[in-house]
Amino acid sequence: MRLELTRRYALAASHRLHSPHFDEAENERIYGKCNNPYGHGHNYIVEVTVTGKVDPSTGMIAHLDDLDGYVAREIIEPFDHMYLNKDVEAFRDRVPTTENVCVEIFERLRRFPGARLVRIRLEETGRNSFEYAGRRDGGKDD
Amino acid sequence: MVHVTRKIEFSAAHRYHNPAFSAEENRRIFGKCNNPNGHGHNYVLEVTVGGEADPLTGMVLDLKELKEILEREIMDRMDHRFLNYEVPELADQIPTCENIASLIWKLLAPKIKKGRLTRVRLWESPDLYVDCYGDGTP
Numbered sequence: 001m002r003l004e005l006t007r008r009y010a011l012a013a014s015h016r017l018h019s020p021h022f023d024e025a026e027n028e029r030i031y032g033k034c035n036n037p038y039g040h041g042h043n044y045i046v047e048v049t050v051t052g053k054v055d056p057s058t059g060m061i062a063h064l065d066d067l068d069g070y071v072a073r074e075i076i077e078p079f080d081h082m083y084l085n086k087d088v089e090a091f092r093d094r095v096p097t098t099e100n101v102c103v104e105i106f107e108r109l110r111r112f113p114g115a116r117l118v119r120i121r122l123e124e125t126g127r128n129s130f131e132y133a134g135r136r137d138g139g140k141d142d
Numbered sequence: 143m144v145h146v147t148r149k150i151e152f153s154a155a156h157r158y159h160n161p162a163f164s165a166e167e168n169r170r171i172f173g174k175c176n177n178p179n180g181h182g183h184n185y186v187l188e189v190t191v192g193g194e195a196d197p198l199t200g201m202v203l204d205l206k207e208l209k210e211i212l213e214r215e216i217m218d219r220m221d222h223r224f225l226n227y228e229v230p231e232l233a234d235q236i237p238t239c240e241n242i243a244s245l246i247w248k249l250l251a252p253k254i255k256k257g258r259l260t261r262v263r264l265w266e267s268p269d270l271y272v273d274c275y276g277d278g279t280p
Contacts, residue, residue: 001247003243005272006271054240057236060236060238061240
C-alpha cells in the first residue's frame with residue numbers, strides 16, 4: 001500500500017517583496033502592494049507530506065510527536081511571528097515570495113529522520129497556494 | 143482521464159494500544175490516544191475514482207452507485223462505531239489513520255466496477271490526513 005501522511009501547521013509572518021535587481025519604480029510595478037516598504041503579513045498554512053512504511057507495532061508512518069517537534073524546531077520557531085526579510089537569514093538576499101518560502105521549508109524538512117518528505121504545500125491565503133516536491137534528481141536547489 | 147471525488151463523513155471512536163508493549167510503554171508511545179476508554183473523531187473521507195466519461199451518459203461512474211457503495215462498505219461498518227472492537231478487520235491493528243485508510247482502500251477497490259479507485263483521502267481532523275493510492279502511484 002502506498003500511503004502519504006499530511007499534517008497542516010499554521011504560522012503567521014510578515015514579508016516584503018522587493019528585489020535588489022530592480023529600481024524602486026520597477027519594484028513597485030512588479031510587486032504592487034506587496035512592495036510596501038513596511039511589509040505586510042499572512043496567516044500561512046504549511047502542509048507537510050511524508051511517506052514511508054507503516055510500522056506494524058504502532059500503525060504509523062511517522063510518530064506525530066516526532067514530526068510536530070521537528071517542524072516546530074525547523075519552521076515554526078524560526079518563522080512564526082517574524083519578519084521574514086530580516087529575521088530569517090535565508091531571505092536577507094532572496095525575495096520571500098511564497099514560492100521561495102515553500103522551497104526553503106522543503107529544504108529545511110528534507111532531513112526529517114522519521115519518514116521521507118514528499119512535498120510541501122504552502123497556503124499564503126485561502127486563495128493562493130504553492131507546492132514543491134524537490135528536484136527530480138533529488139539534489140538540492142541552487 | 144477524469145477524476146471524480148465523493149466526500150462522506152463518519153464519526154467513530156478508537157484507541158491506540160499494542161498488547162505487545164507494557165502499559166507504561168503504551169502510554170509513552172501513544173500518549174493521550176492510549177486512554178483505555180477510547181476517544182473519537184469526525185472522520186472525513188474523500189474517495190476519488192478515475193476513468194473516461196462514458197459517451198452515452200457523460201459520466202465516469204454513476205454517483206448514486208458510488209454513494210450506495212460508500213453507505214454499505216463504510217458508513218454501515220464504521221459510522222458511530224468503536225473501531226477497535228466493532229470492525230473485525232482492525233482487531234489486530236492499531237486503528238491509526240494510516241491503517242483505516244488502507245482498509246478503506248481494500249474494501250472499496252473491488253467494489254468499484256466503472257472507473258478505477260485512484261485515491262482514498264481520510265481526514266482524522268482538520269490538520270491531519272492520510273492519502274492511500276493502493277499499490278499505484280499518485
